[in-house]
Amino acid sequence: xxxxxxxxxxxxxxxxxxxxxxxxxxxxxxxxxxxxxxxxxxxxxxxxxxxxxxxxxxxxxxxxxxxxxxxxxxxxxxxxxxxxxxxxxxxxxxxxxxxxxxxxxxxxxxxxxxxxxxxxxxxxxxxxxxxxxxxxxxxxxxxxxxxxxxxxxxxxxxxxxxxxxxxxxxxxxxxxxxxxxxxxxxxxxxxxxxxxxxxxxxxxxxxxxxxxxxxxxxxxxxxxxxxxxxxxxxxxxxxxxxxxxxxxxxxxxxxxxx
Amino acid sequence: xxxxxxxxxxxxxxxxxxxxxxxxxxxxxxxxxxxxxxxxxxxxxxxxxxxxxxxxxxxxxxxxxxxxxxxxxxxxxxxxxxxxxxxxxxxxxxxxxxxxxxxxxxxxxxxxxxxxxxxxxxxxxxxxxxxxxxxxxxxxxxxxxxxxxxxxxxxxxxxxxxxxxxxxxxxxxxxxxxxxxxxxxxxxxxxxxxxxxxxxxxxxxxxxxxxxxxxxxxxxxxxxxxxxxxxxxxxxxxxxxxxxxxxxxxxxxxxxxxxxxxxxxxxxxxx
Numbered sequence: 001x002x003x004x005x006x007x008x009x010x011x012x013x014x015x016x017x018x019x020x021x022x023x024x025x026x027x028x029x030x031x032x033x034x035x036x037x038x039x040x041x042x043x044x045x046x047x048x049x050x051x052x053x054x055x056x057x058x059x060x061x062x063x064x065x066x067x068x069x070x071x072x073x074x075x076x077x078x079x080x081x082x083x084x085x086x087x088x089x090x091x092x093x094x095x096x097x098x099x100x101x102x103x104x105x106x107x108x109x110x111x112x113x114x115x116x117x118x119x120x121x122x123x124x125x126x127x128x129x130x131x132x133x134x135x136x137x138x139x140x141x142x143x144x145x146x147x148x149x150x151x152x153x154x155x156x157x158x159x160x161x162x163x164x165x166x167x168x169x170x171x172x173x174x175x176x177x178x179x180x181x182x183x184x185x186x187x188x189x190x191x192x193x194x195x196x197x198x199x200x201x202x203x204x205x206x207x208x209x210x211x212x213x214x215x216x217x218x219x220x221x222x223x224x225x226x227x228x229x230x231x232x233x234x235x236x237x238x239x240x241x242x243x244x245x246x247x248x249x250x251x252x253x254x255x256x257x258x
Numbered sequence: 259x260x261x262x263x264x265x266x267x268x269x270x271x272x273x274x275x276x277x278x279x280x281x282x283x284x285x286x287x288x289x290x291x292x293x294x295x296x297x298x299x300x301x302x303x304x305x306x307x308x309x310x311x312x313x314x315x316x317x318x319x320x321x322x323x324x325x326x327x328x329x330x331x332x333x334x335x336x337x338x339x340x341x342x343x344x345x346x347x348x349x350x351x352x353x354x355x356x357x358x359x360x361x362x363x364x365x366x367x368x369x370x371x372x373x374x375x376x377x378x379x380x381x382x383x384x385x386x387x388x389x390x391x392x393x394x395x396x397x398x399x400x401x402x403x404x405x406x407x408x409x410x411x412x413x414x415x416x417x418x419x420x421x422x423x424x425x426x427x428x429x430x431x432x433x434x435x436x437x438x439x440x441x442x443x444x445x446x447x448x449x450x451x452x453x454x455x456x457x458x459x460x461x462x463x464x465x466x467x468x469x470x471x472x473x474x475x476x477x478x479x480x481x482x483x484x485x486x487x488x489x490x491x492x493x494x495x496x497x498x499x500x501x502x503x504x505x506x507x508x509x510x511x512x513x514x515x516x517x518x519x520x521x522x523x524x525x526x527x528x529x
Contacts, residue, residue, distance in 0.1 A: 021439070021440055023440075024440030024441070024444065025439050025440040025443060027440075027444070028440055028442075028443030028444045028447060029443065031444065031447050031448075032443065032446075032447045035447055035450075035451040035456050036456060038451070038456075039456040039457040039461075042457055042461045042462055042463065043305060043313075043457060043461060045463070046309065046312045046313055046314075046461075047305055047308050047309040047312060047313065048308065048309065049308055050304050050305050050307075050308055051304055051307070051308070175286030175287060175289050175290035176286075177290065178290050178293050178294055182290075182293070182294055182297070186297050186301070189301055189304065193300070193301060193304035194297060194300040194301065194304070195300055198297070198300065
Protein backbone atom coordinates (compact mmCIF):
# COMPACT_ATOMS: atom_id res chain seq x y z
CA UNK A 1 0.00 0.00 0.00
CA UNK A 2 2.77 2.39 0.88
CA UNK A 3 4.37 1.61 -2.42
CA UNK A 4 1.27 2.67 -4.33
CA UNK A 5 0.96 5.79 -2.26
CA UNK A 6 4.53 6.69 -3.19
CA UNK A 7 3.82 6.10 -6.85
CA UNK A 8 0.84 8.38 -6.51
CA UNK A 9 2.77 11.19 -4.83
CA UNK A 10 5.63 10.87 -7.26
CA UNK A 11 3.30 11.23 -10.21
CA UNK A 12 1.47 14.17 -8.67
CA UNK A 13 4.72 15.95 -8.02
CA UNK A 14 6.16 15.28 -11.43
CA UNK A 15 3.03 16.52 -13.16
CA UNK A 16 3.14 19.64 -11.02
CA UNK A 17 6.71 20.32 -12.11
CA UNK A 18 5.64 21.87 -15.38
CA UNK A 19 3.10 24.15 -13.80
CA UNK A 20 2.14 26.13 -16.87
CA UNK A 21 1.77 22.96 -18.89
CA UNK A 22 -0.30 21.28 -16.20
CA UNK A 23 -2.57 24.27 -15.78
CA UNK A 24 -3.02 24.68 -19.53
CA UNK A 25 -4.00 21.04 -19.91
CA UNK A 26 -6.36 21.30 -16.98
CA UNK A 27 -7.90 24.46 -18.38
CA UNK A 28 -8.31 22.65 -21.68
CA UNK A 29 -10.24 19.85 -20.00
CA UNK A 30 -12.33 22.45 -18.22
CA UNK A 31 -13.19 24.27 -21.43
CA UNK A 32 -13.90 21.01 -23.27
CA UNK A 33 -16.65 20.17 -20.86
CA UNK A 34 -17.91 23.73 -21.12
CA UNK A 35 -18.48 23.54 -24.85
CA UNK A 36 -20.80 20.58 -24.33
CA UNK A 37 -22.53 22.59 -21.63
CA UNK A 38 -22.96 25.56 -23.96
CA UNK A 39 -24.27 23.23 -26.63
CA UNK A 40 -27.01 22.10 -24.25
CA UNK A 41 -27.59 25.69 -23.22
CA UNK A 42 -28.08 26.90 -26.81
CA UNK A 43 -30.57 24.17 -27.56
CA UNK A 44 -32.58 24.60 -24.40
CA UNK A 45 -32.87 28.33 -24.88
CA UNK A 46 -35.32 27.41 -27.62
CA UNK A 47 -36.80 24.16 -26.34
CA UNK A 48 -38.18 23.70 -22.84
CA UNK A 49 -37.20 20.09 -22.34
CA UNK A 50 -36.58 16.75 -23.95
CA UNK A 51 -39.25 14.06 -23.72
CA UNK A 52 -40.56 14.55 -20.20
CA UNK A 53 -37.37 15.89 -18.68
CA UNK A 54 -36.80 19.58 -18.07
CA UNK A 55 -33.65 21.55 -18.71
CA UNK A 56 -32.57 21.24 -15.06
CA UNK A 57 -33.01 17.50 -15.08
CA UNK A 58 -30.97 17.19 -18.26
CA UNK A 59 -28.20 19.18 -16.59
CA UNK A 60 -28.37 16.84 -13.60
CA UNK A 61 -27.80 13.87 -15.92
CA UNK A 62 -24.98 15.68 -17.62
CA UNK A 63 -23.19 16.45 -14.37
CA UNK A 64 -23.58 12.90 -13.01
CA UNK A 65 -22.05 11.39 -16.14
CA UNK A 66 -19.34 14.06 -16.32
CA UNK A 67 -18.30 13.49 -12.72
CA UNK A 68 -18.30 9.74 -13.14
CA UNK A 69 -16.31 10.04 -16.33
CA UNK A 70 -13.78 12.43 -14.81
CA UNK A 71 -13.11 10.18 -11.83
CA UNK A 72 -13.19 7.00 -13.90
CA UNK A 73 -10.78 8.41 -16.44
CA UNK A 74 -8.43 9.89 -13.88
CA UNK A 75 -7.78 6.37 -12.64
CA UNK A 76 -8.52 4.31 -15.71
CA UNK A 77 -7.38 6.57 -18.53
CA UNK A 78 -3.81 5.49 -17.95
CA UNK A 79 -4.72 1.95 -18.96
CA UNK A 80 -4.69 3.24 -22.53
CA UNK A 81 -0.90 2.80 -22.43
CA UNK A 82 -1.40 -0.99 -22.59
CA UNK A 83 -0.76 -1.38 -26.33
CA UNK A 84 2.34 0.77 -26.07
CA UNK A 85 3.65 -1.19 -23.08
CA UNK A 86 3.12 -4.39 -24.99
CA UNK A 87 4.90 -3.20 -28.10
CA UNK A 88 7.81 -1.98 -26.05
CA UNK A 89 7.87 -5.15 -24.02
CA UNK A 90 7.86 -3.28 -20.73
CA UNK A 91 4.69 -5.09 -19.77
CA UNK A 92 6.84 -8.17 -19.21
CA UNK A 93 8.85 -6.28 -16.68
CA UNK A 94 5.68 -5.35 -14.83
CA UNK A 95 4.36 -8.90 -14.94
CA UNK A 96 7.32 -10.38 -13.13
CA UNK A 97 6.94 -8.05 -10.16
CA UNK A 98 4.98 -9.59 -7.30
CA UNK A 99 2.40 -6.79 -7.17
CA UNK A 100 -0.96 -6.18 -8.81
CA UNK A 101 -0.57 -5.47 -12.50
CA UNK A 102 -3.46 -3.05 -12.74
CA UNK A 103 -2.19 -0.91 -9.88
CA UNK A 104 1.32 -0.86 -11.27
CA UNK A 105 0.00 0.55 -14.51
CA UNK A 106 -2.60 2.90 -13.09
CA UNK A 107 -0.49 4.60 -10.47
CA UNK A 108 2.31 5.93 -12.67
CA UNK A 109 -0.15 6.93 -15.40
CA UNK A 110 -2.63 8.86 -13.35
CA UNK A 111 -3.75 12.01 -15.09
CA UNK A 112 -4.51 14.77 -12.63
CA UNK A 113 -5.42 17.33 -15.24
CA UNK A 114 -8.76 15.53 -15.38
CA UNK A 115 -9.57 17.50 -12.26
CA UNK A 116 -10.52 20.32 -14.64
CA UNK A 117 -13.37 18.19 -15.90
CA UNK A 118 -14.44 17.36 -12.38
CA UNK A 119 -14.49 21.02 -11.35
CA UNK A 120 -16.65 21.80 -14.35
CA UNK A 121 -19.05 18.96 -13.53
CA UNK A 122 -19.44 20.27 -9.99
CA UNK A 123 -20.21 23.74 -11.32
CA UNK A 124 -22.89 22.31 -13.60
CA UNK A 125 -24.27 20.39 -10.64
CA UNK A 126 -24.59 23.63 -8.67
CA UNK A 127 -26.52 25.16 -11.55
CA UNK A 128 -28.67 22.08 -11.98
CA UNK A 129 -29.72 21.37 -8.40
CA UNK A 130 -31.93 24.44 -7.83
CA UNK A 131 -33.70 24.15 -11.19
CA UNK A 132 -34.04 20.38 -11.34
CA UNK A 133 -37.15 20.27 -9.18
CA UNK A 134 -35.81 17.48 -7.00
CA UNK A 135 -37.04 17.51 -3.42
CA UNK A 136 -33.89 16.45 -1.61
CA UNK A 137 -34.04 14.11 1.34
CA UNK A 138 -31.29 12.24 3.12
CA UNK A 139 -32.11 9.10 1.18
CA UNK A 140 -31.94 10.93 -2.15
CA UNK A 141 -28.59 12.50 -1.41
CA UNK A 142 -27.36 9.00 -0.67
CA UNK A 143 -28.76 7.70 -3.96
CA UNK A 144 -27.10 10.58 -5.78
CA UNK A 145 -23.75 9.81 -4.19
CA UNK A 146 -24.18 6.20 -5.27
CA UNK A 147 -24.91 7.30 -8.83
CA UNK A 148 -21.62 9.15 -9.03
CA UNK A 149 -19.61 6.50 -7.20
CA UNK A 150 -20.93 3.56 -9.19
CA UNK A 151 -20.75 5.57 -12.39
CA UNK A 152 -17.06 6.16 -11.78
CA UNK A 153 -16.53 2.45 -11.27
CA UNK A 154 -18.39 1.71 -14.50
CA UNK A 155 -16.30 4.14 -16.50
CA UNK A 156 -13.17 2.66 -14.98
CA UNK A 157 -14.36 -0.80 -16.07
CA UNK A 158 -15.01 0.49 -19.57
CA UNK A 159 -11.46 1.80 -19.78
CA UNK A 160 -10.23 -1.56 -18.48
CA UNK A 161 -12.26 -3.43 -21.09
CA UNK A 162 -11.02 -1.24 -23.92
CA UNK A 163 -7.46 -1.76 -22.71
CA UNK A 164 -7.98 -5.51 -22.40
CA UNK A 165 -9.12 -5.75 -26.02
CA UNK A 166 -5.65 -4.69 -27.02
CA UNK A 167 -4.30 -7.95 -25.58
CA UNK A 168 -5.80 -9.55 -28.65
CA UNK A 169 -5.28 -6.85 -31.24
CA UNK A 170 -1.98 -5.30 -30.13
CA UNK A 171 -3.04 -2.23 -32.08
CA UNK A 172 -5.12 0.46 -30.51
CA UNK A 173 -8.60 0.28 -32.00
CA UNK A 174 -9.92 3.77 -31.65
CA UNK A 175 -13.49 2.88 -32.46
CA UNK A 176 -13.82 1.54 -28.94
CA UNK A 177 -13.75 5.21 -27.91
CA UNK A 178 -17.47 5.15 -28.43
CA UNK A 179 -17.82 3.19 -25.19
CA UNK A 180 -15.82 5.70 -23.18
CA UNK A 181 -15.71 9.17 -24.71
CA UNK A 182 -18.88 8.51 -26.65
CA UNK A 183 -20.80 7.56 -23.55
CA UNK A 184 -19.61 10.74 -21.88
CA UNK A 185 -21.12 12.75 -24.74
CA UNK A 186 -24.36 10.81 -25.02
CA UNK A 187 -24.86 10.84 -21.25
CA UNK A 188 -25.85 14.50 -21.47
CA UNK A 189 -29.47 13.44 -22.01
CA UNK A 190 -31.33 10.81 -19.96
CA UNK A 191 -30.61 7.60 -21.84
CA UNK A 192 -34.30 6.94 -22.45
CA UNK A 193 -34.47 9.65 -25.13
CA UNK A 194 -32.38 7.51 -27.46
CA UNK A 195 -35.22 5.02 -27.80
CA UNK A 196 -36.01 1.59 -26.41
CA UNK A 197 -33.31 -0.32 -28.24
CA UNK A 198 -30.52 1.95 -27.03
CA UNK A 199 -31.96 1.93 -23.50
CA UNK A 200 -31.98 -1.88 -23.43
CA UNK A 201 -28.34 -1.99 -24.49
CA UNK A 202 -27.46 0.59 -21.86
CA UNK A 203 -29.33 -1.37 -19.20
CA UNK A 204 -28.27 -4.94 -19.87
CA UNK A 205 -25.14 -4.48 -21.94
CA UNK A 206 -23.22 -1.51 -20.67
CA UNK A 207 -25.29 -0.65 -17.61
CA UNK A 208 -24.77 3.10 -17.64
CA UNK A 209 -28.52 3.73 -17.59
CA UNK A 210 -28.54 2.11 -14.16
CA UNK A 211 -26.50 4.98 -12.75
CA UNK A 212 -28.27 7.70 -14.68
CA UNK A 213 -31.78 7.12 -15.99
CA UNK A 214 -33.35 4.78 -13.43
CA UNK A 215 -32.12 6.45 -10.24
CA UNK A 216 -33.06 9.81 -11.78
CA UNK A 217 -36.67 8.59 -11.90
CA UNK A 218 -36.34 7.84 -8.21
CA UNK A 219 -34.90 11.27 -7.46
CA UNK A 220 -37.82 12.87 -9.31
CA UNK A 221 -40.37 10.80 -7.32
CA UNK A 222 -41.69 9.27 -10.53
CA UNK A 223 -40.84 5.78 -9.33
CA UNK A 224 -40.41 4.75 -5.73
CA UNK A 225 -39.59 1.06 -6.14
CA UNK A 226 -36.59 -0.27 -4.32
CA UNK A 227 -35.05 -1.37 -7.60
CA UNK A 228 -34.90 2.17 -8.88
CA UNK A 229 -33.22 3.23 -5.69
CA UNK A 230 -30.52 0.60 -5.63
CA UNK A 231 -30.04 0.32 -9.39
CA UNK A 232 -26.58 1.95 -9.16
CA UNK A 233 -25.49 -0.88 -6.89
CA UNK A 234 -26.86 -3.44 -9.33
CA UNK A 235 -24.70 -1.92 -12.04
CA UNK A 236 -21.63 -2.99 -10.10
CA UNK A 237 -22.31 -6.52 -11.37
CA UNK A 238 -20.58 -5.22 -14.51
CA UNK A 239 -17.28 -5.33 -12.65
CA UNK A 240 -17.21 -9.13 -12.67
CA UNK A 241 -17.28 -9.73 -16.45
CA UNK A 242 -14.89 -6.85 -17.11
CA UNK A 243 -12.38 -8.16 -14.63
CA UNK A 244 -12.81 -11.68 -15.95
CA UNK A 245 -12.23 -10.47 -19.50
CA UNK A 246 -9.11 -8.65 -18.41
CA UNK A 247 -7.76 -11.78 -16.64
CA UNK A 248 -8.61 -13.82 -19.68
CA UNK A 249 -6.70 -11.40 -21.90
CA UNK A 250 -3.74 -11.34 -19.56
CA UNK A 251 -3.55 -15.11 -19.55
CA UNK A 252 -3.58 -15.17 -23.33
CA UNK A 253 -0.91 -12.55 -23.56
CA UNK A 254 2.26 -13.59 -25.31
CA UNK A 255 5.07 -11.19 -25.22
CA UNK A 256 5.84 -9.55 -28.51
CA UNK A 257 8.17 -6.83 -27.39
CA UNK A 258 11.87 -6.89 -27.93
CA UNK B 259 7.80 24.45 -59.41
CA UNK B 260 6.79 21.19 -61.09
CA UNK B 261 9.59 19.42 -59.33
CA UNK B 262 8.26 20.59 -55.98
CA UNK B 263 4.78 19.44 -56.92
CA UNK B 264 6.14 16.03 -57.75
CA UNK B 265 7.74 15.79 -54.33
CA UNK B 266 4.45 16.71 -52.68
CA UNK B 267 2.51 14.24 -54.79
CA UNK B 268 4.73 11.32 -53.99
CA UNK B 269 4.55 12.21 -50.31
CA UNK B 270 0.78 11.94 -50.61
CA UNK B 271 1.03 8.53 -52.30
CA UNK B 272 3.26 7.14 -49.59
CA UNK B 273 0.84 8.29 -46.92
CA UNK B 274 -2.16 6.90 -48.72
CA UNK B 275 -0.71 3.42 -49.07
CA UNK B 276 0.45 3.55 -45.49
CA UNK B 277 -3.02 4.27 -44.16
CA UNK B 278 -4.60 1.51 -46.23
CA UNK B 279 -2.36 -1.01 -44.50
CA UNK B 280 -4.45 -1.11 -41.36
CA UNK B 281 -7.75 -2.43 -42.59
CA UNK B 282 -9.07 -3.17 -39.10
CA UNK B 283 -8.53 0.44 -38.12
CA UNK B 284 -10.46 1.67 -41.15
CA UNK B 285 -13.32 -0.70 -40.42
CA UNK B 286 -13.33 0.45 -36.81
CA UNK B 287 -13.43 4.09 -37.85
CA UNK B 288 -16.42 3.47 -40.11
CA UNK B 289 -18.27 1.63 -37.37
CA UNK B 290 -17.50 4.38 -34.90
CA UNK B 291 -18.63 7.14 -37.25
CA UNK B 292 -21.85 5.30 -37.95
CA UNK B 293 -22.76 4.58 -34.33
CA UNK B 294 -21.75 8.04 -33.17
CA UNK B 295 -23.85 9.76 -35.83
CA UNK B 296 -26.77 7.45 -35.09
CA UNK B 297 -26.76 8.28 -31.38
CA UNK B 298 -26.55 11.98 -32.11
CA UNK B 299 -29.41 11.76 -34.58
CA UNK B 300 -31.53 9.96 -31.97
CA UNK B 301 -30.78 12.76 -29.51
CA UNK B 302 -31.81 15.45 -31.99
CA UNK B 303 -34.96 13.53 -32.86
CA UNK B 304 -35.96 13.63 -29.19
CA UNK B 305 -35.34 17.37 -29.04
CA UNK B 306 -37.30 18.05 -32.22
CA UNK B 307 -40.22 16.05 -30.83
CA UNK B 308 -40.51 18.68 -28.11
CA UNK B 309 -40.35 21.85 -30.12
CA UNK B 310 -39.15 21.36 -33.65
CA UNK B 311 -40.79 24.56 -34.88
CA UNK B 312 -38.79 26.68 -32.46
CA UNK B 313 -35.44 25.41 -33.70
CA UNK B 314 -33.55 27.28 -36.41
CA UNK B 315 -32.94 24.33 -38.73
CA UNK B 316 -35.40 21.84 -40.22
CA UNK B 317 -35.14 18.37 -38.73
CA UNK B 318 -34.07 16.68 -41.97
CA UNK B 319 -31.34 19.30 -42.43
CA UNK B 320 -30.01 18.85 -38.92
CA UNK B 321 -29.94 15.10 -39.46
CA UNK B 322 -28.05 15.50 -42.74
CA UNK B 323 -25.69 17.91 -41.00
CA UNK B 324 -24.89 15.34 -38.31
CA UNK B 325 -24.21 12.59 -40.84
CA UNK B 326 -22.03 14.80 -42.99
CA UNK B 327 -20.19 16.05 -39.92
CA UNK B 328 -19.38 12.51 -38.78
CA UNK B 329 -18.37 11.47 -42.30
CA UNK B 330 -15.97 14.33 -42.91
CA UNK B 331 -14.74 14.66 -39.36
CA UNK B 332 -11.19 13.67 -40.27
CA UNK B 333 -11.01 16.18 -43.08
CA UNK B 334 -12.14 19.10 -40.97
CA UNK B 335 -10.53 18.58 -37.59
CA UNK B 336 -7.61 20.86 -36.85
CA UNK B 337 -6.01 18.48 -34.38
CA UNK B 338 -5.42 15.15 -36.07
CA UNK B 339 -2.74 12.56 -35.54
CA UNK B 340 0.16 14.28 -37.23
CA UNK B 341 2.46 12.31 -34.97
CA UNK B 342 5.57 12.89 -37.07
CA UNK B 343 5.31 16.66 -36.92
CA UNK B 344 4.68 16.76 -33.19
CA UNK B 345 7.58 14.50 -32.41
CA UNK B 346 9.83 16.29 -34.91
CA UNK B 347 9.34 19.50 -32.96
CA UNK B 348 9.67 17.89 -29.56
CA UNK B 349 12.69 15.74 -30.27
CA UNK B 350 14.49 18.40 -32.27
CA UNK B 351 14.48 16.36 -35.46
CA UNK B 352 13.05 19.44 -37.07
CA UNK B 353 16.60 20.58 -37.76
CA UNK B 354 16.89 17.79 -40.35
CA UNK B 355 13.70 18.99 -41.96
CA UNK B 356 15.08 22.49 -42.07
CA UNK B 357 18.16 21.23 -43.85
CA UNK B 358 16.10 19.72 -46.65
CA UNK B 359 15.82 21.62 -49.92
CA UNK B 360 12.01 21.76 -49.77
CA UNK B 361 10.36 24.63 -47.91
CA UNK B 362 9.25 23.57 -44.45
CA UNK B 363 5.84 25.23 -44.65
CA UNK B 364 4.93 23.59 -47.93
CA UNK B 365 6.30 20.27 -46.81
CA UNK B 366 4.40 20.15 -43.54
CA UNK B 367 1.26 21.57 -45.09
CA UNK B 368 1.32 18.82 -47.64
CA UNK B 369 2.16 16.14 -45.13
CA UNK B 370 -0.66 17.06 -42.83
CA UNK B 371 -3.12 17.54 -45.71
CA UNK B 372 -2.34 14.15 -47.18
CA UNK B 373 -2.52 12.58 -43.75
CA UNK B 374 -6.13 13.68 -43.44
CA UNK B 375 -7.14 13.24 -47.04
CA UNK B 376 -5.87 9.71 -47.37
CA UNK B 377 -7.64 8.64 -44.20
CA UNK B 378 -10.83 10.47 -45.09
CA UNK B 379 -10.99 8.97 -48.58
CA UNK B 380 -11.20 5.41 -47.31
CA UNK B 381 -13.25 6.16 -44.29
CA UNK B 382 -15.79 8.91 -45.00
CA UNK B 383 -17.63 7.49 -48.00
CA UNK B 384 -18.81 4.32 -46.23
CA UNK B 385 -20.31 6.39 -43.42
CA UNK B 386 -22.06 8.69 -45.91
CA UNK B 387 -23.46 5.71 -47.81
CA UNK B 388 -24.66 4.04 -44.61
CA UNK B 389 -26.30 7.32 -43.62
CA UNK B 390 -28.06 7.58 -46.98
CA UNK B 391 -29.32 4.00 -46.66
CA UNK B 392 -31.00 4.60 -43.30
CA UNK B 393 -34.82 4.99 -43.39
CA UNK B 394 -36.43 8.40 -43.42
CA UNK B 395 -36.24 10.24 -40.11
CA UNK B 396 -32.85 8.71 -39.30
CA UNK B 397 -31.12 8.89 -42.64
CA UNK B 398 -29.50 11.77 -44.45
CA UNK B 399 -30.93 13.56 -47.48
CA UNK B 400 -28.44 13.85 -50.31
CA UNK B 401 -28.03 17.22 -52.05
CA UNK B 402 -30.82 17.70 -54.54
CA UNK B 403 -29.18 19.51 -57.44
CA UNK B 404 -25.91 19.42 -59.32
CA UNK B 405 -25.31 23.06 -58.41
CA UNK B 406 -25.53 22.22 -54.72
CA UNK B 407 -23.08 19.36 -55.10
CA UNK B 408 -20.70 21.62 -57.00
CA UNK B 409 -20.89 24.39 -54.37
CA UNK B 410 -20.37 21.80 -51.65
CA UNK B 411 -17.26 20.40 -53.31
CA UNK B 412 -15.71 23.84 -53.80
CA UNK B 413 -16.54 24.88 -50.26
CA UNK B 414 -15.29 21.60 -48.80
CA UNK B 415 -11.97 21.99 -50.58
CA UNK B 416 -11.55 25.52 -49.26
CA UNK B 417 -12.62 24.53 -45.75
CA UNK B 418 -10.09 21.74 -45.84
CA UNK B 419 -7.41 24.25 -46.83
CA UNK B 420 -8.33 26.62 -44.02
CA UNK B 421 -8.36 23.74 -41.52
CA UNK B 422 -4.88 22.60 -42.44
CA UNK B 423 -3.62 26.22 -42.42
CA UNK B 424 -5.01 26.53 -38.90
CA UNK B 425 -3.19 23.34 -37.92
CA UNK B 426 0.01 24.82 -39.35
CA UNK B 427 -0.35 27.84 -37.10
CA UNK B 428 -0.66 25.44 -34.18
CA UNK B 429 2.53 23.63 -35.18
CA UNK B 430 4.38 26.91 -35.39
CA UNK B 431 3.15 27.84 -31.92
CA UNK B 432 4.70 24.60 -30.66
CA UNK B 433 8.10 26.05 -31.42
CA UNK B 434 7.46 28.45 -28.56
CA UNK B 435 5.46 26.33 -26.10
CA UNK B 436 6.60 23.13 -24.52
CA UNK B 437 3.19 21.90 -23.47
CA UNK B 438 2.06 20.13 -26.60
CA UNK B 439 -0.80 18.37 -24.92
CA UNK B 440 -2.30 21.52 -23.45
CA UNK B 441 -2.14 23.41 -26.73
CA UNK B 442 -3.61 20.47 -28.57
CA UNK B 443 -6.60 20.22 -26.27
CA UNK B 444 -7.20 23.97 -26.30
CA UNK B 445 -7.01 24.25 -30.08
CA UNK B 446 -9.24 21.24 -30.58
CA UNK B 447 -11.93 22.57 -28.29
CA UNK B 448 -12.01 26.12 -29.60
CA UNK B 449 -11.89 25.28 -33.28
CA UNK B 450 -14.41 22.48 -33.12
CA UNK B 451 -16.87 24.49 -31.05
CA UNK B 452 -16.84 27.67 -33.13
CA UNK B 453 -16.91 25.86 -36.44
CA UNK B 454 -20.06 23.98 -35.53
CA UNK B 455 -18.64 20.69 -34.36
CA UNK B 456 -20.64 20.51 -31.13
CA UNK B 457 -23.89 22.08 -32.30
CA UNK B 458 -24.40 23.66 -35.75
CA UNK B 459 -23.74 27.40 -35.85
CA UNK B 460 -27.39 28.39 -36.56
CA UNK B 461 -28.23 27.17 -33.03
CA UNK B 462 -25.90 29.78 -31.51
CA UNK B 463 -27.27 33.03 -30.10
CA UNK B 464 -27.26 35.79 -32.71
CA UNK B 465 -24.13 37.85 -31.81
CA UNK B 466 -21.89 34.83 -31.16
CA UNK B 467 -23.07 33.20 -34.35
CA UNK B 468 -22.27 36.26 -36.45
CA UNK B 469 -18.81 36.63 -34.92
CA UNK B 470 -18.00 32.94 -35.44
CA UNK B 471 -19.16 33.11 -39.05
CA UNK B 472 -16.87 36.03 -39.86
CA UNK B 473 -13.85 34.53 -38.11
CA UNK B 474 -11.91 31.74 -39.81
CA UNK B 475 -13.96 29.20 -37.82
CA UNK B 476 -17.03 29.86 -39.96
CA UNK B 477 -14.96 29.17 -43.06
CA UNK B 478 -14.01 25.75 -41.78
CA UNK B 479 -16.47 22.85 -41.62
CA UNK B 480 -19.44 25.12 -41.00
CA UNK B 481 -19.72 26.34 -44.60
CA UNK B 482 -19.54 23.06 -46.54
CA UNK B 483 -21.73 21.21 -44.05
CA UNK B 484 -24.44 23.86 -44.20
CA UNK B 485 -24.32 23.81 -47.99
CA UNK B 486 -24.49 20.02 -47.92
CA UNK B 487 -27.62 19.91 -45.80
CA UNK B 488 -29.28 22.67 -47.81
CA UNK B 489 -29.34 25.31 -45.10
CA UNK B 490 -27.26 27.73 -47.17
CA UNK B 491 -27.65 28.07 -50.92
CA UNK B 492 -27.54 30.43 -53.86
CA UNK B 493 -25.91 33.82 -53.45
CA UNK B 494 -25.46 33.27 -49.72
CA UNK B 495 -23.31 30.23 -50.47
CA UNK B 496 -21.28 32.19 -53.00
CA UNK B 497 -20.62 34.93 -50.45
CA UNK B 498 -19.54 32.30 -47.94
CA UNK B 499 -17.16 30.79 -50.46
CA UNK B 500 -15.70 34.23 -51.12
CA UNK B 501 -15.01 34.62 -47.42
CA UNK B 502 -13.41 31.18 -47.40
CA UNK B 503 -11.05 32.19 -50.20
CA UNK B 504 -10.03 35.24 -48.20
CA UNK B 505 -9.38 33.24 -45.03
CA UNK B 506 -7.47 30.56 -46.86
CA UNK B 507 -5.15 33.19 -48.28
CA UNK B 508 -4.86 35.03 -44.95
CA UNK B 509 -4.20 31.93 -42.86
CA UNK B 510 -1.60 30.50 -45.21
CA UNK B 511 0.16 33.85 -45.40
CA UNK B 512 0.09 34.25 -41.64
CA UNK B 513 1.33 30.74 -41.05
CA UNK B 514 4.11 31.11 -43.58
CA UNK B 515 5.21 34.39 -42.02
CA UNK B 516 5.09 32.97 -38.50
CA UNK B 517 7.04 29.93 -39.51
CA UNK B 518 9.75 32.03 -41.11
CA UNK B 519 10.09 33.98 -37.89
CA UNK B 520 10.07 30.87 -35.72
CA UNK B 521 12.58 28.90 -37.77
CA UNK B 522 14.84 31.91 -38.03
CA UNK B 523 15.90 31.36 -34.46
CA UNK B 524 15.08 27.78 -33.71
CA UNK B 525 16.79 26.32 -30.67
CA UNK B 526 16.88 22.57 -30.83
CA UNK B 527 16.43 20.51 -27.69
CA UNK B 528 17.28 17.15 -29.17
CA UNK B 529 20.60 15.55 -28.53
